[in-house]
Amino acid sequence: MLSAVLGGRTLQVIGRPDLPHSFTYVPDLAAAMVAVADRLRAEASQEGSDRVWHAPTAPPVTQAELAALFARAAGVEVPRVVGTPAALLTALGLVMPSMRELAETAYQFTAPFVLDSTRSQRDLGLRPTPLPDAAAATVAWWRARQA
Numbered sequence: 001m002l003s004a005v006l007g008g009r010t011l012q013v014i015g016r017p018d019l020p021h022s023f024t025y026v027p028d029l030a031a032a033m034v035a036v037a038d039r040l041r042a043e044a045s046q047e048g049s050d051r052v053w054h055a056p057t058a059p060p061v062t063q064a065e066l067a068a069l070f071a072r073a074a075g076v077e078v079p080r081v082v083g084t085p086a087a088l089l090t091a092l093g094l095v096m097p098s099m100r101e102l103a104e105t106a107y108q109f110t111a112p113f114v115l116d117s118t119r120s121q122r123d124l125g126l127r128p129t130p131l132p133d134a135a136a137a138t139v140a141w142w143r144a145r146q147a
Contacts, residue, residue: 001013001066002138002142005067005070005076005079006074006076008076009079010081011067011081011082012082012083012084013082013084014086014105014106014108014109015086015106015109015110016109017062017083018062018063018064018083019062019063019109019112019113020060020062020112020113020114021060021061021063021109021114022057022058022060023057023061023066024056024115024128025131025138027137028056028128028129028134032053032054032055032056032120032124032126033055036124039124053120054115054119055117056117056121056127056128056129057115057128058128058129058131060112060114063081063083063109066135067079067081069131070135070138072135073132074139074143086103086107086109089102090103090106
């Protein structure tokens with residue numbers, strides 16, 4: 001996504017670009033993993049080790065909105081965002097293994113895909129990084145990588 005946004009190109013995304021989707025910022029995921037590990041280590045009974053823990057995740061946005069957040073963070077024009085139908089990925093997967101793998105995850109982008117991390121946030125004492133802040137940090141990281 002960043003390559004297209006920063007390059008001023010049309011962004012082609014999986015599925016529909018107008019559906020809400022929960023995106024988790026990787027440092028928030030890492031913080032949750034550390035917090036859960038610390039919590040389980042501190043609990044002698046390991047109670048809760050079979051529980052699903054969700055990383056703190058900001059409210060859902062569409063893929064088009066996420067692209068706009070990246071563009072604003074980078075100070076560039078918001079790109080045109082177009083979707084790739086899941087059926088096309090499935091067809092391409094017949095001859096391209098990488099497309100087959102994408103097709104297997106397309107369900108996440110053909111209907112709303114929303115995660116509620118409220119319980120984990122409360123129990124771990126964590127909060128998601130606001131998406132504009134996450135976008136700015138990600139753009140800075142990307143640009144440093146490209147330098």
